[in-house]
Amino acid sequence: MNKGEGRIISRFGAEALIELPSGEIVRATSRRKLQDLVCGDYVRWQQNGSDIVITKMLPRRNSLTRSYFRGTPRTIAANIDQIIIASAVEPSPDWSMVDQLFVMAAIMEIAAILLHHKADQPCPDEIARIYQDYRDIGYTVLDTSTRQPESLEPLRKHLKKKTNVLVGQSGVGKSSLTNILIPKADILTQTLSETTGFGQHTTSNARLYHLPEGGELIDSPGIRDFTPPPIPPADVQKGFREIVALRVHCRFHNCLHVREPGCAVKDAVDKGEILRRRYQAYLNLLQQMEEVDKQL
Numbered sequence: 001m002n003k004g005e006g007r008i009i010s011r012f013g014a015e016a017l018i019e020l021p022s023g024e025i026v027r028a029t030s031r032r033k034l035q036d037l038v039c040g041d042y043v044r045w046q047q048n049g050s051d052i053v054i055t056k057m058l059p060r061r062n063s064l065t066r067s068y069f070r071g072t073p074r075t076i077a078a079n080i081d082q083i084i085i086a087s088a089v090e091p092s093p094d095w096s097m098v099d100q101l102f103v104m105a106a107i108m109e110i111a112a113i114l115l116h117h118k119a120d121q122p123c124p125d126e127i128a129r130i131y132q133d134y135r136d137i138g139y140t141v142l143d144t145s146t147r148q149p150e151s152l153e154p155l156r157k158h159l160k161k162k163t164n165v166l167v168g169q170s171g172v173g174k175s176s177l178t179n180i181l182i183p184k185a186d187i188l189t190q191t192l193s194e195t196t197g198f199g200q201h202t203t204s205n206a207r208l209y210h211l212p213e214g215g216e217l218i219d220s221p222g223i224r225d226f227t228p229p230p231i232p233p234a235d236v237q238k239g240f241r242e243i244v245a246l247r248v249h250c251r252f253h254n255c256l257h258v259r260e261p262g263c264a265v266k267d268a269v270d271k272g273e274i275l276r277r278r279y280q281a282y283l284n285l286l287q288q289m290e291e292v293d294k295q296l
């Protein structure tokens with residue numbers, strides 16, 4: 001960062017916390033047209049009397065956006081290297097969200113790992129099976145628990161020297177994890193209410209923290225349903241590793257693995273070498289993106 005620049009640490013309304021090149025964190029206001037500044041953005045600012053005013057957003061390397069079609073698009077964070085998909089036995093995992101976040105990472109050409117968090121809790125066989133399915137496909141899945149400090153060591157290694165964004169359903173333990181990984185974070189975490197699954201300390205704003213090992217961790221508010229931004233239909237398959245591995249064997253180089261003859265992907269589904277659940281997730285997302293494509 002150069003003098004007069006900064007990075008957004010947190011954003012609330014017209015105000016933001018920015019980190020200056022010196023490491024100092026200051027409050028700043030932003031010009032009205034800079035509505036979509038998010039955690040991780042680099043900005044230029046000016047001193048205006050005693051105020052610091054953000055005047056410009058510097059170009060983004062990438063951004064993670066959700067709820068693109070339902071309502072206004074919401075960007076979660078910008079300029080990130082890795083998506084940490086947090087999930088747990090409780091609240092019950094939303095596998096479709098997991099699949100879509102893996103797709104987003106592939107489209108953004110960044111890494112992603114899946115956390116089976118709260119690993120201290122008993123894991124029903126059908127859930128353990130699905131975590132193993134992701135490992136078998138080639139994804140990194142880490143068992144973590146805030147109650148078992150040694151379980152966090154592999155995660156620390158994966159986070160090191162990268163800008164990581166922690167995303168997932170509300171109540172999976174993102175802020176609890178952040179509290180342990182960032183000794184000074186000291187954030188309130190929610191208490192899972194037994195009846196509703198929602199507590200009062202649910203995170204409402206994303207916030208970027210520096211990891212003691214180097215790199216950053218962005219804790220983000222829980223997401224209920226994730227809908228990715230428009231993706232060219234032919235690119236949807238990039239988000240499914242098991243399809244990427246077989247597509248070269250399809251008869252047609254532009255095969256979308258739906259109804260085409262000589263399709264190696266469909267053959268693999270029939271033989272049980274590709275999971276039907278994942279193939280269906282691919283078809284659903286493909287169909288969604290084809291509809292978007294027609295509207296654009």
Ligand SMILES: Nc1nc2c(ncn2[C@@H]2O[C@H](COP(=O)(O)OP(=O)(O)OP(=O)(O)O)[C@@H](O)[C@H]2O)c(=O)[nH]1
Nearest residue numbers: 145146171172173174175176189190192202203222
């Ligand atoms: N058993 C167990 N409980 C955990 C663990 N980590 C977090 N929890 C509990 O899970 C609940 C939710 O934790 P939070 O950290 O607030 O969850 P969050 O993902 O930040 O939730 P939002 O901010 O709403 O998105 C709290 O009651 C935590 O004590 C863990 O490793 N094991």
Ligand SMILES: [Mg+2]
Nearest residue numbers: 174175202203
């Ligand atoms: Mg939280």
Ligand SMILES: [Zn+2]
Nearest residue numbers: 250255257263
């Ligand atoms: Zn095919």
